[in-house]
Amino acid sequence: MKIATWNVNSIRTRLPRLTAWLERRRPDVVCLQEIKVTDDLFPHAELQALGYRALVAGQQTYNGVAILTRGEAREVARRLPDDDDDAQRRLLVAEVGGLTLVNVYGPNGQEVGSEKYAYKLDWYRRLHALLEAGASPAKPVVLCGDLNIAPEDRDVWDPEKWRGQIMFSDPERQVFRDLVAWGLRDSLRLHREEGGLFTWWDYRAGAFHRGWGLRIDHILLSPAVAARCTAVEIDRDERKGAKPSDHAPVVATLAD
């Protein structure tokens, strides 16, 4: 079973690349972030043609998450407990293939100390509360998505330049450690120890070419799932070529 996460930065703009990648990769489950489309305009037909059904928590212009599956999926939650109906669409929880799958698009935070930064930290506090109340690390849990947090120095192209900056500030890194402490493993680090494994590169300044990236997209697994995880890959080729997302997909393979 292959589980993937990809911030596509607009599913409508990215549809040709998404469908080509799905045909080539054939993942069983795909968590998408930043689909930037309302539920009624989600491209169900194009994805159904490739054998995927979709759960969608969409929003106009900003945010929006979806889960694509080849098999059955049951929606469990589409917002944090204390979010109201028009809250930012950043969460989708489903039961898929015996797993509790938590698809996360973490707030960016804009700038350390800003209102959006406070929202980011509070959003993660509430996500942690959701996990505490509604899930157990003793069960098969997959939490994945664009967390907008680079957890360690080796996850940043220039840690000294980034230290204290958005996505790499100490409170944000603590958020990531809190998720791990709750009972999740950073799946990529089960297999790879080296630095330079990035999932996002700024569109500007030729950042991809220069290797100026961050690892902010993650697949976290509870121990029972981690034990089945045989490989984790970053499809960095998806950052190349015409009209790429600024994020690359991450794909975890689980043994049956």
Next chain:
DNA sequence: ATGGCTACTCCTAGTAGA
């Protein structure tokens, strides 16, 4: 030294992303 792109919108400038 700075910013360098992309995608969105009751669109052609402003906001946001990260």
